[in-house]
Amino acid sequence: MYPLRRNRRLRANESIRHLVRETILTPSDFLVPLFVVEGKGVREEITSMPDYYRLSLDHLEKEVKELWGMGLCAVLLFVKVPDPLKDNKGTEALNPDGLMQRAIKAVKNACPDMLVMTDVALDPYSSFGHDGIVKDGQIVNDDTVDVLAEMSVSHAAAGANFVAPSDMMDGRILSIREALEDEGHVNTGIMSYSAKYASAFYGPFRDALDSAPAAIKDVPKDKKTYQMDSANRFEAISETQQDIDEGADIVMIKPGLAYLDIVREIRNEVDVPIAVYQVSGEYAMLKAAAEKGWLDHDAVMMEQLISIKRAGANFIASYFAKDAVKLMG
Ligand code: PBG
Secondary structure, eight states, rough: OSOOOOOOOOOOOOSHHHHOOOOOOOOOGGEEEEOOSSSSSOEEETTTEEHHHHHHHHHHHHHHHHHHHTTEEEEEEEEEEOGGOOBBTTTTGGGGTTTHHHHHHHHHHHOOEEEEEEEEEGGGBHHHHHHHHETTTEHHHHHHHHHHHHHHHHHHTOOOOOEEEOOOOHHHHHHHHHHHHHHOOTTTTEEEEEBBBBBGGGGHHHHHHOOOOOOTTTSSSSSSSSSSSOOOOOHHHHHHHHHHTTTTEEEEEEEEGGGGGHHHHHHEEEEEEEEEOOOOOHHHHHHHHHHSSSOOOOHHHHHHHHHHHHOSSEEEEEEEEEHHHHOOO
């Protein structure tokens, strides 16, 4: 008798497909990245990220209330720093009354239970657009780590639940953990960007924050001396393991779609929660194709997000979070 098994029985209608579906997205699968700017009443669309906005603090408060109402319970904050405040050492990052510190308080004020994660890296504060201090044409590691540790303490003091170092300097997780403990912030967690690749998919994000590496003599033009080579796989596992050994509570793989093999490998290797960042370029590609009528926006969006979760993500940092939750109904 043939065929013994008819696989199509389990695909015959939406009810059976629903019953046997292995991966389901819920609002708690998302971390919402938010871009914050100075000013009042500012809600400006980012050119290369249609339908995504830079928000001043008053709009930020409105936004987080709306997110909370939709069941979205975690945000990841980034700030756009005015040019005059930028320098090589990212001095402004340590200002207790800086934009990030005020943004953390604004979110907590609007929505006390919203989980606040903060980006820890120098690039938005750096006059050179680098995640570290530039000296003699190099990005110096250890001096940068000292600033990152201080920055993390400052975010914790302002009320951040988790700091999220996205810089890829060596040894920063341990230094940050020690600094947080020394200052009594024992409950502030660390979500480490552990396997962060030197990716061209970050272009629109750098537009959003005006943070692209500068084209200046003696300054490296890309981030390849600290972010990972996209060709490498074993390195991703050891980077991640090292961050866990240094005290990371959550590890992250970034970008998403082009690196799902890495997500699965790391999922199989480690037992801490895994975040995946579906980055700005992934968002922009779909928006552009949908605008042209070449792809079905909602269907492709959900397919991408499900793929990331199926690969092993516990949650996804995504600019599509709101759109996806709306579709869930
Ligand atoms: C900076 C940072 C970047 C992103 C998150 N944190 C850009 C970079 O490393 O140049 C990219 C996020 C995105 O593209 O959506 N430390």
